[in-house]
Amino acid sequence: MGALRPSTVLALALLAAASGTGGVAGQQPLDFERYRETIEPIFIADRGGWGPGRAPCVTCHAAQGTPLRLQRLRETAGGEVYWSEEDSRRNFEVVSRLVTPGDPDRSRLLRKALTVPAGGAALHVGGKFFESKSDPEWQAMADWVAAADPVERPAPPRLDFDFFRDCVQRMYLDKRPGDVECIHCHETGVRGFARHIPEGRDFWNQEESRGNFAITRRYVEPGEPMMSRLLTHPLAPAAGGDYFHGGPRRWDSTDDPEWQMLAAWVRGETPECVVGAEADAGGSRE
Template identity: 45%
Template sequence: MKRALLVLTIALLQTTSAAAQSLDFQTYKTQVEPIFLRMRPNNGPGGSCFMCHTKVVSRLRLQPVSGDKPAWTEEQSRLNFEAVTQLVVPGDPLKSKLLLHPLAPEAGGDPIHGGGKHWQSQADPEWQTLAAWVRTGSATTANSAAAATLDFEVFRTRIQPIFTTKREGLARCSICHSQTTNFRLQKLPPGRTAWNDEESRRNFDAVQRLVVSGDPLASRLLMMPLAAEAGGDPFHPGGKHWVSRDDPEWQALAAWVRGQAR
């Protein structure tokens, strides 16, 4: 039993390379990457995928490009390929975040994408191109589910207090983030300074999509409030709460995301 669990854990850790191996790079290079470069003038928050995804903190980390006719070199495309395949479950477009995140919720997509909804239906030719590419891969192991490895008790006792801590010149995370939409914590009733178990469960669910299990540097929860000079996101409306990755709070978050905190 223990052994089976160990094998499963290793299988989950290896999914990235397994996914990359089973998907076709040439199809990716010639058909998928042009989608990331295509200009989308009429698209709500606007811009092309690459304009945000060479900068924002997420697993879709594309290599920098510039110029009137931006294009990636073969080597850059290989690096992009590594990042993009992490967001794909080979053989299964409807389990692939790459296809679900920019797809309208009414068409089966995720509820929210920071960059807006680029496809209104699965019949969209771009969506179809991506789906065809994903189907070139054979189902390997399941994609790693963040919920499977993140520790709830550590979250409840060590991570949540970070959200209610007052820092010099800044508001507490919990004040703003009980009202925002993308990252939403439960409201604390007046007079209470900590969340009960049920509220903590909900917070835990809300935080799942902002962390990438095992990868603090791809986790928005850690990178949004981190100073840009320390590798953080260029901008966070709530200010920069940590000037360096050595900050004990940042370290506690990183240990939790890596599954090291016990």
């Protein structure tokens, strides 16, 4: 076969770029301007009330350490709320981590508020806003995600169950001076990640630990300590914690050795176990 003429080579290169098979040059990323114009208004939209499924998304997501951690809204002299461009770019970075470019059905952002029969996630604390994928708002988000070319992303780190069983659960039982232990509020209900320990024992067995682990995972974003409610809910707001927590603030700072230990675990590491008084003393107890 003879060599291709320069004009043929150029034509093939242009065809590859147009079809998206030409590598990075042909990729279409998530569109920020379209996000700001079409997606962000959905987060502010009035839902007709307060409580799960009725309050605007921003009500919870600008105050709680969820994976969708939005910037707090600004307000004009006339009482209208808005985000600055800088705020929107920060929101865009967060939102981009919660979608799978090119694949709306695998995008966490789209599945959380969609009802289960329509293919949504099983749990969304804020309730369900979309009854079906034909909802105009859901479609707007789907079109935005679908317009971007697929991007390969590394798998999130694995949370070490053994470390959780032997160390993290000890924290649930530890009482800091003037506070109550986690188990005091979290031994029952949907947020019961520290279930009641049966009479005659002072710790959870393997099966019970697995149950606690399954619920705890709902409040952990592997690889992202500051997007994990397990770490932001009991953290002081001045240090980046959630604005509301029904229980006490266990950590005044992210420099707390116990918080640092949990952050390392969330990043997929197996750190030294440091709990409660051990953290205050800067050491650990085997």
